[in-house]
Amino acid sequence: MRLDMHLPVLAVTLFAAALLQDLIPVTPSFPVKFVFLTAVALHAALTKPLPAALTAAVWAGGLTDALGGLPLLCTAGFLLVAFVLVRLMHRVFLEATVFQGMLLVAAAAVLQMVWTRLWVGTGQPFFTWHTLKLLLYAVPAGMTAGVAGFAICGLTDRVSGIVKPVKEGNGILWAETNR
């Protein structure tokens, strides 16, 4: 049986994303986390086969919750819902480019923060200036994670041979995902 490269690639990228997301600390000047795990899950939703992408969403959500002290279906639930929406948008306009990934993950970071705070209920009122401030910070955090996540995931897909460039008749190289 041919080895499915999606499994080791997903395992390594999710592990690296979890390590980075955990190690990069929040600071008084930037009090939100970079959502690298969400970026990897959304890239998988756009490029991987259905069962692999769903598994990536569950793993990314599980890691975020386990390492962040959240209830263990909180982020996994959000990423599964996000997976459905991303697949629907992929049919119409969304592609797995770095620029679109940056915008997608920025939006996802804001929605994930809203979802998490409503699910968990931090003991504080939700509609406050403090929450609005955190949502504003989530946008650049999501953009940074989106750029890094989509770029690195695309690179690992090419290096591992999942994505192969195909030479067209006119000499222009196009990447074609092996779905």
Place this chain on the structure above:
Amino acid sequence: MKQAKLWVWLLVLSLGALVFWRAGVRDFSREALYPYENAKVWLERTVWVRVRAVLLRAHHASRNAMLERDVARLRIAEAEAEALAAEVTRLRALLDFTPPAAGRWQAAPVLSRGGTSAVWQSVRLGKGSLHGLREGDPVVVPEGVVGRVADVSAHTCEVMLVTDPNCRVACELETPGEGVGTVRGILYGGGASTAADPTLTLLYVVDPLRLRYLAREFEPAPRTRVLTSGLGQIFPKGLTVGYVLESRLEANGLSREASVMPAVDMAAVDEVFVLSRGGGRRAP
């Protein structure tokens, strides 16, 4: 087809683990990252310290002299404290007082802050149940109280900081004054500003802690030190928590609430001391 079946099985097993084996998933995730986070701490302590020493060579001579003076002063203070501790133990035995619960201080490095979500105000330490740490163990630094251990795995533990809105600490004010007696209250973590406060600041400001249920008749002076009272059996008595900024009557008018600035800069903490019930240096 076989690969699709493998993925479906992986998906089902993953969901099953998240639903039925939550504690195992948490511990497994933390333990998986622990070697790499520990390696980062090791690199900071060995490689980065040497690089910084080369870059900051000019400051080391004066800093070394200052540190040597501090060490000498602390050695004298430690010797005095040991003598006092022996006297206290002797007097307790004479008066038949119940001794405090035994405990030992253990140093632990900070591996990460906020985990992967930054929803809770917490840090992860590089010591766990294998080092004798348990849930509820207090965590301090020389400047004051940091928090308490909330969750433990084999090599790591999660510490809930005193700045977390869900953290509660039994406190008292230091020497409130003649004829006042002991003024005690419950310290709540700061958290977010309420909706009633229209101020919007983009610059991050540490929200003050709130010391609630103080006696309404006594108005503490600003900069009064807030100490742990020892009630609640979690934090030993006499540890510094913070300093009073201001106080006001609570909405119900029955008690007073004070804003307290934490004594410890949580963002700058790299190493802490945990009071555990086994292992490490004995607590006073």
